[in-house]
Amino acid sequence: MDNVIKTKLGHISVIGDILGVTNIVLGEKIPNEGKINPIWIEEIKEYLSGRRKKFDIPIILNGSSFERSVWEKIREIPYGKTVSYKELAESLGNKNLARAVGNALSRNPIPIIIPCHRVIKSDGSSGGYTGGLKWKKNFLKIEQGKG
Numbered sequence: 001m002d003n004v005i006k007t008k009l010g011h012i013s014v015i016g017d018i019l020g021v022t023n024i025v026l027g028e029k030i031p032n033e034g035k036i037n038p039i040w041i042e043e044i045k046e047y048l049s050g051r052r053k054k055f056d057i058p059i060i061l062n063g064s065s066f067e068r069s070v071w072e073k074i075r076e077i078p079y080g081k082t083v084s085y086k087e088l089a090e091s092l093g094n095k096n097l098a099r100a101v102g103n104a105l106s107r108n109p110i111p112i113i114i115p116c117h118r119v120i121k122s123d124g125s126s127g128g129y130t131g132g133l134k135w136k137k138n139f140l141k142i143e144q145g146k147g
Contacts, residue, residue, distance in 0.1 A: 013030035013031075021059050022059075023110060043057055066104060067104040070088070071104070071114045077115060079115075083120075084119070084122040085099075085102050085122070085127065089101045105130075117136040117140060
């Protein structure tokens with residue numbers, strides 16, 4: 001099975017090996033030299049169709065201890081809900097870390113499974129997103145039942 005999912009916004013490439021996913025790349029078709037479990041591709045397709053709210057896909061995180069703590073905290077945000085960068089920083093123990101949280105989100109290697117699209121600005125606007133805001137808005141629409 002191919003590791004690339006074709007969507008209306010572009011390709012989603014799933015990269016990893018039999019132990020887990022290490023990267024998801026939005027908008028590009030990137031061949032994977034490792035062996036991806038076809039069930040993982042199906043889970044992502046189920047999410048994209050609005051049928052899956054939680055992933056069972058094992059992931060392998062490479063990043064600093066702070067980045068990993070941010071990414072793990074993001075995984076606690078419920079499906080269909082959003083939090084602000086400031087709220088996320090507060091949940092990590094320091095509201096002044098909002099910019100550092102944003103930087104960690106920009107380095108999220110596994111979007112969708114680590115749902116950084118659920119983090120928005122305090123004023124309710126989108127903020128940034130790796131791969132472009134079209135992806136973030138699309139993922140939020142899926143989770144609001146509008147996708």
